[in-house]
Amino acid sequence: MDVDNGSYHGLEKLSNETKRDFAQRKTFLAFMNHVLTGAGHEPEAEPISALKSGVCLARILVALTGREISGVDYNPGENKLKCLNNLQLCLNFARDTGLVLTNIGGNDIYEGNYQLTMGLLWQIVIKYHIAGKLATLCNTGDKNGRATECDMKDSLIAWCNGRLAMVGEIRRVENLTTDFSDGAVLSAITASFDPSFAAVYQGEMQSVHKLRRAIGRSQAILQVPALLSAGDIIDNPDEKAIMTYLAYFVAVEKTQKGVLPVVAVAEPSPGTRATFRGTEVNVKSVERGG
Secondary structure, X not given: OOOXXXXXXXXXXXXXXXXXXXXXXXXXXXXXXXXXXXXXXXXXXXXXXXXXXXXXXXXXXXXXXXOOOOOOOOOOOOOXXXXXXXXXXXXXXXXXXXXXXXXXXXXXXXXXXHHHHHHHHHHHHHHHHHHHHOOOOOOOOOOOOOOOHHHHHHHHHHHHHHHHHHOOOOOOOOOOOHHHOOOHHHHHHHHHHXXXXXXXXXXXXXXXXXXXXXXXXXXXXXXXXXXXXXXXXXXXXXXXXXHXXXXXHHHHHHHHOOOOOOOOOOOOOOOOOOOXXXXXXXXXXXXXXX
């Protein structure tokens, strides 16, 4: 099964739950490595074991927040007590910066508890990556004024529909899973930044080829990291993986201001209020994610 290289051959033999779990794990690892290499560190090969010593987790948190974590031993070796101390320092630091963590301790990460460690990684992605990128898209939140995961999903859906309208697509995105499977939505989003891509994706081609080309073009032209392959998206994709990936496109919009002229966009779906003027989204900010 050559999913990492963009092939989906063999994935049909796996259950949907297994495929989504595979894509989520792969996406979180790619996100981790994008952060690590951006800060001058070596990439990791596996997300769960990489966090065991606390060193990788500390480097990720420092890179995402721009703040040092006092007391971390960056050379703990195999010393369990040093590793556990590092992990506790990281968890305390994360909580102090607003990360909501429940029922997880340093020992859970050290022992490789899969569910709890993946949950921690998702909270890091939500807080320091997605929430920050979507700060100007969300205008609702919890009692503390922070955008909830549901707010972020609604805002991403509204954002996607805005980008589709910019290239004349009448199709509307209703979810962040199966609506991306045929490659048309991701291709249209890519074309909204790179008009020359429109002629490519509008031609007749299989969904997997559309996805491969959109992912490749986005990486080459927009510098959006290829967190996902066609095989991860072609059949019942993971919502968290899609959200993590799309947040990079939102970041491109915020830095490059897009490339297309002003286009009127229809009212977003109920529960999400956003106004699109060309490529800018003007909505009250709630939280900038650390």
